[in-house]
Amino acid sequence: MIPAASGAVPLLSIENLSIHFETVRGTVSAVKDVTFQLEAGRRLAVVGESGSGKSTTASAVHRLLPPNAKVEGSIRLDGEEITTMSTSRILRLRGREVGYVPQDPLSNLNPVQRIGKQLMHAIRVGSPSLSHDELRTQAIDALDRVGIPQPARRIDQFPHEFSGGMRQRALIAMGMACRPRLLIADEPTSALDVTVQRRVLDLIDDLTREQGTALLFITHDLGLAAERADDVVVMKLGEVVERGTAEQVLSAPKGAYTRELLAAAPNLTSARLVDAAPPEAAPILELEAATKIFGHRTLTGKDNRIIAAEGVSLTVSPGETVAIVGESGSGKSTTARMILGLEVPTSGTVRFDGASLARLGHAGRFAYRAEVQPVFQNPYASLDPRFTIGQSIREPLDVHRRGTPAERKARVAELLGLVSLDPQVATRFPHELSGGQRQRVAIARALALSPKVIVLDEAVSALDVVVQAQILKLLVSLQRELGLAYIFVSHDLAVVRQISHRVHVMSAGRIVESGSPEELFAAPKDPYTAALIEAIPGYAVAPGV
Incomplete structure (x- = not known):
């Protein structure tokens, strides 16, 4: 004790x-x-x-x-x-x-209630005599204290209008509301x-x-x-x-287990997992001055626009890992969604194998989705809870009509083996697996159609350090074996340093600095990059760990 x-x-x-x-x-x-x-x-x-x-x-x-x-x-x-x-x-x-701040904001916020109403309810628990206006003022202040920009406007939004990081900050504000x-x-x-x-x-x-x-x-x-x-x-x-x-x-x-946890935790002195950058080749994916603006100007002249990404340009070559890093709301996930074709750029161009996505017809876009696959942050939310693991992995093969039913079943078993899971897992449901196992399933499903590019949007941020280290090594192994190109979206610079060949740092929708991990981490040129590196938590590791 x-x-x-x-x-x-x-x-x-x-x-x-x-x-x-x-x-x-x-x-x-x-x-x-x-x-x-x-x-x-x-x-x-x-x-x-x-x-x-x-x-x-x-x-x-x-x-x-x-x-x-x-x-x-x-x-x-x-x-x-x-x-x-x-x-x-x-x-x-x-x-x-007893206040409580849970981990998963998406499943702990009411999707049909505005953030302000939920936060005001939490404040009212400890201060039932406050008027509506007083509750609203305290709610705005609470959002401001946990770093949510424009809290007076954001308070009237719904959870789906917040980024993942902003939703988590709203939960923290609720947990601390009654002190x-x-x-x-x-x-x-x-x-x-x-x-x-x-x-x-x-x-x-x-x-x-x-x-x-x-x-x-x-x-x-x-x-x-x-x-x-x-x-x-x-x-x-x-x-x-x-x-x-x-x-x-x-x-x-x-204890040996504590030493194992320490050894698995990435930091700025951890060994890099990837080899040297692959030989120069024609880029398989290009963004040129891609901009995404949400909202519009009203008839009264009020500007409701939000510039989520502005003038983003980058390239990705076969066998290369390109990281996009930045704070919540920096535009990195919007950039990933433009690459995936889930958002259409307001201006600028996204090209795959030299062809502009904007010029692709329905058949071309359908084929593109097989070539560029996503792995999202929350594997539990990415998998249909009513589907078995085998059904979830087989679904892309069914949609794209790849092979016979017997061949699809064999492909599922092959993919599970590829991500180091027992083929028997195919008969289980998502809730029966751990977080790390579910993320391996998400990776297996992304590989089902043999894509050329995988977009990993905060794919390891919610995993513990031991499982995270296993997933990172798995991704590097798959890249070497299959020649995959990765776009690795993350806020964890220590992980980015381990796994990436090139890094783009985003702030307020723009790329503010680019370079190799060695260049960026040794001598950052932009003050924002330096601030991100300085904020990384550090700790002393015992000799021999």
Whole structure:
């Protein structure tokens, strides 16, 4: 157990906690005899890879486990037992005393309610006497504090009008709305770029200091754990395998698993995974001065336009990985969508094998979609939950009528093997797989039609460091074997340095700097690039790790 400060009574005390799930395939033990304490004003990071039980433990504190969960042991908040607490009491506890910031903003925001209405509801929980105008003012201020631009306008938008990073910031604003005594943050910054990540975590730090709020920080990012936490608990397969202060655990790890996590976490000194840039060849994909503007000028002259990308020019050659990096809202995902043909440029040109996409007819566009395939950030949202894994991978083959039914079935098995998954996985559903396995399935589906280019839009940002390292090595291996060209869209510069041959840095819809990773990271020319690099979390790795 992490020792308490002298005379201090822990705000949160978890003792001998075990959590089991009753399923049709039997009992699954997710958490096994976990014990730790958290004092008021302290910051505790619970670290581990996907499936380690860290999020399940956090959900138990908030009583958000599904009905088939069986909880044994004790969870006490300021001496009050949570596991036996009445429903009315737990409802009063949530938000007011225990705030919660979940990981996936897309599934935790109501898609048919404006962001402002949802945030105002969260504020009203702690301040029921506020008028509508006062609630709106506080909601605008909350959005501004977590770094959302033009909050007075954005408050009236719906979740689908926010980028992934902006949706996550809105969730953080909701979790902090009532200034709770305990804030549970479950991977709160996995979808954020490094500069916004720093701003948000600085804000959480301010809350901790000013209000004496305790922070239970669930993360797979060892850099953040070292930089932001006072204490660290390392979990593996539902058990605590190491604990102590952040300095003790991360600078002098005792366990082999902790050393493995440290070794897997990318940083600016990690070995590059790709070979030297491929020989010069004619580009397979080109963007020339591509611009995308959303909205329009009204009849009254009001300008509602948003310039998402402006004058973007880049090329991609066979066997090359070109990275596009930048903050949330920088235009990198819009650029990716123009490349995929999901957005039509307002001006400029996208060319594939020398042919302009704008001049392709229906048949030409249909053929183009087979040549340029996407892998998106959230594999769970990318896969139809009603389809088996085999059906999801086979769907592109069905749509493009590739091969006989028997050949398509064989191709599915071949693709699963290519991404290091057992062919038996084809009979399972997405919810039965881990996040890393689902992302491998998304990659397998992208490979189904043997494309020449794959657009990876934040494809590893939500994965823990061990799984992330596995996926990156898989992508490099597939590129060498199949000669694929990658467009790697990311906010994680440490990962970009590992996997890319060329890098384009975007800000406010424009490319502000381009070059090789060696050039950009050693001597950035643009102040924005330098700021991105400076904001990367760092930590000391013990000798021999």
